[in-house]
Amino acid sequence: xxxxxxxxxxxxxxxxxxxxxxxxxxxxxxxxxxxxxxxxxxxxxxxxxxxxxxxxxxxxxxxxxxxxxxxxxxxxxxxxxxxxxxxxxxxxxxxxxxxxxxxxxxxxxxxxxxxxxxxxxxxxxxxxxxxxxxxxxxxxxxxxxxxxxxxxxxxxxxxxxxxxxxxxxxxxx
Amino acid sequence: xxxxxxxxxxxxxxxxxxxxxxxxxxxxxxxxxxxxxxxxxxxxxxxxxxxxxxxxxxxxxxxxxxxxxxxxxxxxxxxxxxxxxxxxxxxxxxxxxxxxxxxxxxxxxxxxxxxxxxxxxxxxxxxxxxxxxxxxxxxxxxxxxxxxxxxxxxxxxxxxxxxxxxxxxxxxxxxxxxxxxxxxxxxxxxxxxxxxxxxxxxxxxxxxxxxxxxxxxxxxxxxxxxxxxxxxxxxxxxxxxxxxxxxxxxxxxxxxxxxxxxxxxxxxxxxxxxxxxxxxxxxxxxxxxxxxxxxxxxxxxxxxxxxxxxxxxxxxxxxxxxxxxxxxxxxxxxxxxxxxxxxxxxxxxxxxxxxxxxxxxxxxxxxxxxxxxxxxxxxxxxxxxxxxxxxxxxxxxxxxxxxxxxxxxxxxxxxxxxxxxxxxxxxxxxxxxxxxxxxxxxxxxxxxxxxxxxxxxxxxxxxxxxxxxxxxxxxxxxxxxxxxxxxxxxxxxxxxxxxxxxxxxxxxxxxxxxxxxxxxxxxxxxxxxxxxxxxxxxxxxxxxxxxxxxxxxxxxxxxxxxxxxxxxxxxxxxxxxxxxxxxxxxxxxxxxxxxxxxxxxxxxxxxxxxxxxxxxxxxxxxxxxxxxxxxxxxxxxxxxxxxxxxxxxxxxxxxxxxxxxxxxxx
Numbered sequence: 001x002x003x004x005x006x007x008x009x010x011x012x013x014x015x016x017x018x019x020x021x022x023x024x025x026x027x028x029x030x031x032x033x034x035x036x037x038x039x040x041x042x043x044x045x046x047x048x049x050x051x052x053x054x055x056x057x058x059x060x061x062x063x064x065x066x067x068x069x070x071x072x073x074x075x076x077x078x079x080x081x082x083x084x085x086x087x088x089x090x091x092x093x094x095x096x097x098x099x100x101x102x103x104x105x106x107x108x109x110x111x112x113x114x115x116x117x118x119x120x121x122x123x124x125x126x127x128x129x130x131x132x133x134x135x136x137x138x139x140x141x142x143x144x145x146x147x148x149x150x151x152x153x154x155x156x157x158x159x160x161x162x163x164x165x166x167x168x169x170x171x172x173x
Numbered sequence: 174x175x176x177x178x179x180x181x182x183x184x185x186x187x188x189x190x191x192x193x194x195x196x197x198x199x200x201x202x203x204x205x206x207x208x209x210x211x212x213x214x215x216x217x218x219x220x221x222x223x224x225x226x227x228x229x230x231x232x233x234x235x236x237x238x239x240x241x242x243x244x245x246x247x248x249x250x251x252x253x254x255x256x257x258x259x260x261x262x263x264x265x266x267x268x269x270x271x272x273x274x275x276x277x278x279x280x281x282x283x284x285x286x287x288x289x290x291x292x293x294x295x296x297x298x299x300x301x302x303x304x305x306x307x308x309x310x311x312x313x314x315x316x317x318x319x320x321x322x323x324x325x326x327x328x329x330x331x332x333x334x335x336x337x338x339x340x341x342x343x344x345x346x347x348x349x350x351x352x353x354x355x356x357x358x359x360x361x362x363x364x365x366x367x368x369x370x371x372x373x374x375x376x377x378x379x380x381x382x383x384x385x386x387x388x389x390x391x392x393x394x395x396x397x398x399x400x401x402x403x404x405x406x407x408x409x410x411x412x413x414x415x416x417x418x419x420x421x422x423x424x425x426x427x428x429x430x431x432x433x434x435x436x437x438x439x440x441x442x443x444x445x446x447x448x449x450x451x452x453x454x455x456x457x458x459x460x461x462x463x464x465x466x467x468x469x470x471x472x473x474x475x476x477x478x479x480x481x482x483x484x485x486x487x488x489x490x491x492x493x494x495x496x497x498x499x500x501x502x503x504x505x506x507x508x509x510x511x512x513x514x515x516x517x518x519x520x521x522x523x524x525x526x527x528x529x530x531x532x533x534x535x536x537x538x539x540x541x542x543x544x545x546x547x548x549x550x551x552x553x554x555x556x557x558x559x560x561x562x563x564x565x566x567x568x569x570x571x572x573x574x575x576x577x578x579x580x581x582x583x584x585x586x587x588x589x590x591x592x593x594x595x596x597x598x599x600x601x602x603x604x605x606x607x608x609x610x611x612x613x614x615x616x617x618x619x620x621x622x623x624x625x626x627x628x629x630x631x632x633x634x635x636x637x638x639x640x641x642x643x644x645x646x647x648x649x650x651x652x653x654x655x656x657x658x659x660x661x662x663x664x665x666x667x668x669x670x671x672x673x674x675x676x677x678x679x680x681x682x683x684x685x686x687x688x689x690x691x692x693x694x695x696x697x698x699x700x701x702x703x704x705x706x707x708x709x710x711x712x713x714x715x716x717x718x719x720x721x722x723x724x725x726x727x728x729x730x731x732x733x734x735x736x737x738x739x740x741x742x743x744x745x746x747x748x749x750x751x752x753x754x755x756x757x758x759x760x761x762x763x764x765x766x767x768x769x770x771x772x773x774x775x776x777x778x779x780x781x782x783x784x785x786x787x788x789x790x791x792x793x794x795x796x797x798x799x800x801x802x803x804x805x806x807x808x809x810x811x812x813x814x815x816x817x818x819x820x821x822x823x824x825x826x827x828x829x830x831x832x833x834x835x836x837x838x839x
Contacts, residue, residue, distance in 0.1 A: 002503050005451075009499030016462075017492045019544050022551035024469060024484050032556055 033134060033142075033153040040066075040142065040150045041132035045099065045122035048108050054097075054120055056148070063170035064144040065096045065163075068130055071107045073138045079157035080115055086163055087118040094167055097122060101130045101138055143170040176241050179229045179320035186222035186273075187310035189215055190303045197300025201369060209292065212299045216284045219306050223277035227261070227270055230319060234260055239330055242321030243267050249332030251725040256333065259344045262351070263333035265468060265483070266319035271347075272464075273309045275355040280306060283359045283384065291377055297366035305358050308490050316483045332726060335753035335760055342402040349395035350422060354460040356388025357425055360432075361457035364450045368501040371508040373439075373446050382436045383813060385453060389429045390809035396422050397802035408761045408776035410696065410790035412798070415564040420543045421463030424536055429456040431532035438525045441587060447506035448529070454498045455536075461491045466543075519590050524582030531575050538567045569622055573629060576684050579677055580633030583640050605635030609685075618693065626688035633681045641674035664811070672812025679805030686797035690771075695791040703783045710791045712773060713737045719780060727751045729762075732777055732785045736766065748775045748787065767796045 035041075044055040056064075067083055069076040087096040096119035100108050105123060112121060124130055133142060136155070143152040143166045151173045152166045193215025200208025233241040234257050237250055247260045247267065262271040280302045287295055313319065337343045363381045367373040373381075399422065400412035413419060432452035435445045469484025518527075542559045549557050584598040609631025610624055618624055644667050648658035663671040699707040701716040708714070715735040722729045729749045736744045744766035750759045763776035771793035778786035 002506050005506055006499065006503035009495075009502060013492065013495040013499055016495070016544070017488065019547050019551060020465065020469075020488055020491075021485075023547040024488070 033150070035134065035142070035150040036153065038150060040064075040144050040148050041129070043099075043122075043124075043129045043132070045124060045129060048100070048105060048112065048121045048123060054122055056097075059095045059097075060148050061146050062095045063093070063146055063167060064148075065094060065167065065170075066099060066133075066142040066144065067096065067139060067158075068099050068101050068124075068133070068135045068141070069139045070101050070103045071111045072103065075157035076139045077115075079139055079159075082158060082160050082163060084116050084118045086160065086167075090167070091118075094170070095119070099124050099129055101135065102127055141166075143167065145170045145173050149173075174240075175229060175233045175238050176320045176322040179226050179233075179241070180314070180318070182222050182226035182229065183310055183314045183318075183320065186219050186226065186277075187307060187314050189222060190219045190306035190310050193219060194300045194303035194307055197296045197298075197303060199296075201296035201300060201366070204293070205296075206292070209296045209299075212296055212303075213284050213288070216280050216299050216303060219303060219310075220277035220281035223273045223306070223310070226313070226320075227274035227277075230267065230270055231258065231261060234258070237329075239326040239328070240323050241319070242323055243270075243319035245323045245327055245330050247333045248330040249726065250329050252332045252338060253726075255341070255344060256338050256726075259337070259347075260333045262347045263337050266313075266317045268347070269309065269312050269317045269468075269483075270319050271351060272355055273306070273313055275348075275351045276302075276306055276309060276358060279356055279359055283362075287380060291380060294363065294366035294370055294377055297369045298362040301362035301365045302358055305361075312483060312486060316486050335727070335751070338726065338753070339751065339760060339762055340402060340406045342398055342405060346395060346398040346402050349391050349398055353388045353390075353392025353395045354422075354425070354463065356384075356391060357429065357457040357460045359388070360385040360453045364453040365498070365501065367450060367509065368505045371505050373450065373509050375440075375443075378436065378440050381449075381453070382433065382440070383815075385429055385432055385436070385456070386809055386813050389426070389433060390806050390813070392422065392426050392429065393802060393809070394806045396426060397799055401799050404795070405765060406762060408763045408788070410694070410763070410774050410776065410788070410792065412795070415542070415559075415561055417543050418463070418467050420539050421459075421466045424463065424539055424543075425456045425459040427532050427536045427539070428452050428459060431529045431536075432456060434525050434532075435529050438522050442522060444510070444522075445526075445529075446509040447502070450509065451502055451506070452529075452533075454502065458491065458495060458498065459536075461487065461494065465491055519585065519595055521582055521585045521587045524578055524585060528575065528578050528582060531571055531578065535568065535571050535575075538571065539564070542567070572684060572687075573622065573625055576626060576629040576633055576681065579680060580629060580636045583674075583677070584636045602632045602635040602639075606632035609634065613689075618689070620692040623688045623692045626685055630681050630685040630688075634678070637674050637677045637681060641671060641678070644670075668814060669812045672808045672810070675808025675811060676805045677808075679801040679803075679808060682801035682804070683798055686794040686801060690792045690795040690798065693793045695789075697789050698778065698786065699789060700784060700786045707789070709789045711738055712743065712789075712791070714775070714787075714789060716785055716787075719785070722749075727753045730780055732780060732787065734775060734787075736773060744773060746773065746775045748777045750777050750780060769796070770794075772796060 040056065042056050044053050046052070047054050065083075065087075067079075069080075083096060083098075087094075098117075098119065098121040100121060101124050103123070108121060108123065122129075133140075139157055141154040141158050141163075142150055143154075145151050151169050154162055154166060193212055196208060196215060197212040199205075200212050230241070230243065232238075233244050234248055235254075237244065237248055239245045239248060243264070243266050247264045248257065252260075260267065262268045280299075283302070284299060287298075291298075332338070360381055363377070363384060367377060367381070396419075399419065403414070404410070404412040429452070432449055435449040435452060438445045439449050465484065465487045468487060518524075542563050545559050546557050549555055580602060581599065584602065586594060586598070590598070606628040610628040613624060613627040618627065641663075644662035645655075645658045648662055649655055653661075695710040697707075697709045699709070699714070701707060701714070703716055703718050706713050706715040713736070715737070717733045717735055719730055719732050722731060729751045731747045731749045734746045734748075735742060736746060746764040746766055748764040749762045751762060752759045761777050763774055765775075766773040771791060772795050774790040774792065776788045776790070778788055780786075
């Protein structure tokens with residue numbers, strides 16, 4: 001029995017297996033948001049259609065769902081009905097906001113005409129707001145509590161369960 | 174119906190491989206000749222079943238049988254036939270089946286080739302191969318089954334990942350990679366058998382080395398093809414990004430390369446047996462680690478398959494073979510070693526040892542860089558990534574020293590060299606070093622690492638060519654005709670030697686080309702309206718317009734460019750943007766004009782109306798990498814072609830330079 005080989009081998013085995021198993025079950029594309037627990041960056045953007053400037057601060061006092069999307073993003077088509085139906089269902093309790101990233105207003109208008117809308121959609125023309133929120137790709141959805149603090153972030157097309165779960169977080173935290 | 178047939182074949186192969194593995198180990202334990210005979214039969218049966226199952230899947234893909242789960246997932250009526258054929262390995266489940274297919278072919282081949290030989294080791298080797306076979310059968314039967322039945326088959330499917338349809342290299346790179354990866358199972362079986370037997374006889378070195386060399390050839394070419402594909406398809410103009418999965422393919426290559434060298438010392442000197450066996454075990458373990466990396470969803474990479482549940486299963490398998498290998502090595506490594514004197518650092522074996530240590534250091538450097546983000550995340554909960562700066566700053570010096578060793582090592586004789594001998598061997602190649610570094614300086618190379626690489630490359634090239642042609646020169650001096658001398662000493666008797674130096678020559682070119690292409694690149698992003706020109710690195714690029722090409726599975730917009738230099742046309746390039754039905758973002762395909770001097774590479778960033786944004790990249794010597802790797806592959810094949818044993822022995826005793834020391838060695 002060669003002790004050196006045994007000990008070195010076992011050390012490498014244990015270390016490797018531990019490290020690899022620690023990585024299991026995680027999504028490597030998921031990026032933690034440093035904004036969580038912090039005040040959400042403010043923005044004032046023009047709404048599609050009305051051209052009214054909408055200020056984030058105006059919604060203080062209500063939990064907020066801020067959804068970053070674009071018409072060129074296919075998964076955004078998937079989640080759109082989920083967002084619209086939940087916004088309609090929770091009207092008065094939760095405010096939804098869409099922020100469209102790197103897109104053209106006429107395309108956004110076409111999208112909304114065809115697929116319906118239930119909340120203000122804002123144009124993030126230069127992408128400044130998306131940068132402030134650290135958006136890594138669309139769609140991405142942020143959940144703010146009534147004080148304007150970010151409580152959760154969701155990457156990818158959101159499903160009804162995750163949406164409700166995160167809204168509950170925003171209502172209670 | 175097709176699904177059921179596939180499932181049945183896989184269940185049978187699971188049964189046969191498990192039984193065969195147990196039988197093989199039992200036959201080895203009992204030293205039973207009948208047991209070995211049966212283990213062989215089980216090995217062939219397993220191979221037939223697994224190959225049958227793969228053919229069933231290919232049939233389902235070609236006939237667009239969407240009632241088969243995997244076909245519904247990756248099949249499409251719109252894609253060309255070649256895409257349908259290669260869909261087999263385009264997604265997780267199929268790729269595991271493909272692994273099983275290659276494994277089956279290897280096992281059948283290795284079992285057949287060793288039918289009359291090495292009876293004392295073979296039962297254990299076959300047992301080990303079939304143990305691996307049973308694991309992959311299990312994966313295909315359960316956690317990663319491609320043969321699920323679809324209750325309501327769709328009329329059509331989405332087709333495979335568009336990235337894989339974008340270039341024909343995708344049809345070639347994965348098979349080579351699998352031939353390299355999976356092939357490591359065979360030497361692993363041999364090495365495990367040697368450990369279980371507690372001895373490694375001289376006659377068993379040949380199958381061990383050859384079974385390692387064959388997958389090594391495939392893996393070498395596969396790594397290059399992967400880089401080439403990335404270069405031709407991804408559009409950023411590079412061929413290597415230290416992506417976890419690229420690293421996964423490099424790791425077993427590094428240990429296998431080390432093992433091929435230490436096997437030579439083992440053959441000449443009878444030493445380093447335990448070490449060589451360890452490297453062979455490590456090469457196989459690293460292929461399984463690579464499989465885990467691509468398929469567990471733990472690493473973020475362009476290669477990753479979708480998140481899947483087979484990660485834990487592969488990890489358990491990895492842990493089991495790691496523990497098994499470590500235990501076996503600890504128990505038996507001492508009984509393999511024969512005592513042999515170490516001749517001091519100034520000898521060929523001294524440099525083999527340094528070469529081995531460097532390759533192992535290289536392996537650990539890459540391995541640590543790859544898994545480090547996981548360690549940090551597990552310990553600190555913070556996300557991070559290890560990028561190019563780490564790898565470059567670690568690997569460039571190691572690579573440079575390896576190139577130096579590649580020059581010095583073969584110049585030295587086996588056994589202790591006298592000062593006089595060393596001087597005679599080591600001084601002349603300084604001419605080559607000076608010439609090549611001088612040419613580089615004259616052509617404008619200023620990066621110190623690149624100059625060092627050029628000097629080492631020139632040194633190594635002179636030694637390699639000198640060694641390669643030495644037998645021919647010696648024979649011509651003895652009065653042989655040139656033609657006869659070349660054919661006989663390079664291709665008949667000294668094939669292994671000649672092949673090895675071809676590999677070295679290729680490796681020198683690859684390292685130099687990597688150094689030059691990565692430090693001498695020119696890149697510029699330009700925006701052009703139709704009819705406008707821009708000049709980059711002496712070349713003038715004129716955007717002449719776009720046109721649109723419709724294919725069933727994609728729509729491509731081509732941007733046409735005229736490339737001129739000093740008023741003369743050099744090339745016409747048409748990089749394209751492809752919009753696939755199944756993908757949200759368009760996917761670019763760069764267009765490349767390759768010459769001996771370097772590449773002109775155009776990649777579209779965006780097209781809007783009559784304007785195009787294009788990335789112009791000029792990279793010197795990049796094509797040399799692909800060609801030189803093919804030379805390495807050719808060298809490997811030359812070295813692999815079996816010769817009669819008598820010829821091999823003769824060739825060895827005829828090896829020049831070392832004739833004086835040879836007596837002591839044999």
